[in-house]
Amino acid sequence: MSQALSTQAVVAVVGTGAMGAGIAQVAAAAGHPVRLLDNRPGAALQAIDGIRAQFEKMAAKGKMSAEACAAAGGRLQAAEQLSDLADAALVVEAIVESLAAKQKLYSDLEAIVSEACIFGTNTSSISVTAIGAALKHPERLAGLHFFNPAPLMALVEVVSGLATDPQVASTLFATATAWGKTAVHAKSTPGFIVNRVARPYYAESLRVLTEGGADCATLDAVMREAGGFRMGPFELMDMIGHDVNFAVTRSVWNAFFNDPRFLPSLVQQDLVDAGFLGKKTGRGFFDYRAGAPKPDPATEALQTLPGHIVICGRSPAAMALSMRLTAAGVAFEHTNASDGRIAQAGDAVLFVTDGRSATQRASESDVANTVLMDLALDYNKATRMALTCASQCSPTAASAATGLLQACGLKVSRLADIPGLVVMRTVAMLANEAADAVNLGVCSAAAADAAMRLGVNYPKGPLAWADDVGLKAIRDVLANLGTSYGEDRYRISPLIQRHVYAKRNIHD
Known part of the structure; x- marks a missing residue:
């Protein structure tokens, strides 16, 4: 097991938007000198001011001492050009989600930094293998995927591309852990862990909606009040933004060569086409404009208690x-x-x-x-x-x-008579996708569960949940959904099949 980077090691962050600034805040709070670089004039200095303001708020609330606040703020420094990052031990990029842009950044950095410098891309959707393909030393590159807001979200996915040196991944894992995060190892496949496994959370409710099973407010309420999720899928998509959520779904679907398990929804496509992107535009599945009524979930009128x-x-x-x-x-x-x-x-x-x-x-x-x-x-x-x-x-x-x-x-x-209702079919599909990720060597079962609990705040890891419900019951739900729809979308992961036949839980 590799050791974490020394707190004396310089951490460089390229791109100082919300994600980059958040990562810089985490690294500075952990004790590292941090250099921030952005191609927008004044953006790095503005980000530093924002981070220092966050430290001051924490100190005012007693979450850090005045001395720690001053020290953390003093570790932040704006860089004017790439050459200012020459002594960095780790360079994390949080720039635009463009393969060409990320490849060029790290290719340019290779001529500046030492051979020991690690590259940690914060990409959420681009192949780490593809980014590394443009480098002379792709073994130094791994994914270091934080979740927004980085200072608050506990999860970090450490993603290994085909050429990533295992020691590099191990060092990043240890470093993220030293920064107070829960790190999980993942292989560079579309969506990594979270963005892949989470697709059914949206897809199954969208399917129930499309089939007239219930309205958005009702499905959200059931997922919260019976399923235990913090937000229902429709209010969550509205918060994320349909342009973003739909783009991630399309990206994963395309990357898996149009696998029907990740099929995008025409309903969401219509919202994107209409410009109804959710809260940020005032309309999505729900209407957020001033004076718009908030819909109530459909609730049955009180019925007489049966006598027997x-x-x-x-x-x-x-x-x-x-x-x-x-x-x-x-x-x-x-x-x-x-x-x-x-x-x-x-x-x-x-x-x-x-x-x-x-x-x-x-x-x-x-x-x-x-x-x-x-x-x-x-x-x-x-x-x-x-x-x-x-x-x-x-x-x-x-x-x-x-x-x-x-x-x-x-x-x-x-609800209308929809196979699997909504919580059951969603949990079964989440568990199935997590099991398939484990089966294909993307991550361990423990990592899959931790990623979904910490990355998207699920009330329980999907594989632990499947164990609790009973793997045979989950397998039967998937099989019955497959029979009802006649679609490969509901094919059962071989990992679930094997454990059912062996009469073992996933986590046994």
Whole structure:
């Protein structure tokens, strides 16, 4: 294991926008002399003023001492030209996302810096291998991908290109760790870890929206209140900006030779074409203009509690309903279940979705009053639940199922009969993409989970989540989605298949 760069080592940052300034702040706070260079006149000095102001705010809040504030600010120095970076031990670029521009920068630097200097590109989408191809010594180059805002976000992806020296990657990993970050190793493939594995978070909700499953506000609410995500996919895309989010999706899709797993959405394309880019333009999936009403999620009206309730089996969902009913003082029976049902409410029979539509499941099981509920991160703590009813289900049974969940203290959002509902299909696809990244040697299972928790604030790593749900259940959801749609989009990762057959969890 390589050691981190000494705090005496000069760190150079080229490009002083939000990302570059953030990286410079992290390096200066960690004790390094930092040189900032930008081709825009005065930009480096402006960035230094901004960073020092951030240090002063931290000192005012007691997050660093006045002495540490002054010392960190004093380590920042503006550079006027590339030759001013000659003594740098590490050069991090955070310039425009252009392969030609990054190649030229590092090619020019090779004639200036020492042979021991490491190049750490902060690219989020360009191949590290491709950037290194223009260098005489590509082994010195690796990805050092921070997340915005760099001072606050814990994750750093250390990305190895085909020619990257393992010692260089190891040194960057140790250095990022010394800077207080959680570093993960990744191989240079499209999207690295986070931008690749995160695609289904947007894609599956976009698909449900396109199929008329529910409106944006309702799907966001279900993903937050049942799935435990901090933001729903539509409000998150609006915050990121559809030009940015759509471009990343297209980039990953194109880089994987139009693999249907990463297929962009025509709905999002329309928003980009219209200039409805989200919050920054005042309109996206939601309207942010002054006076525009904020849409409420669709929530079922209060239904009468069914007179006869039976909790079936001991699955997490069944046990949570049992505990909720007990806390609410509602009487019920408890029995075993052999067909996966979790509850009976009047004439309704409730199941957790397995990736089939409710109508298909009702037909195949000969249970006409089939009602499906979605996955929850924690069925005991969820505040909202999505459900859907088979076409064969009677209105009385649908009302009884809704009344049962409402008696458990849950707001209920009824979705159209879309296979897999929304939380379940999203989590299954996130886990599948993470498993495929591990299977192809992009990263370890632990790195995949850490990257998604820390890089995009998921409530649980997708592979740990799949282990909790049960890999066989995840495999079945994916298989049923594949059968329903007849698309290669839902093909199952060989890693999941192997672990199911071996009866092992991913993290075993």
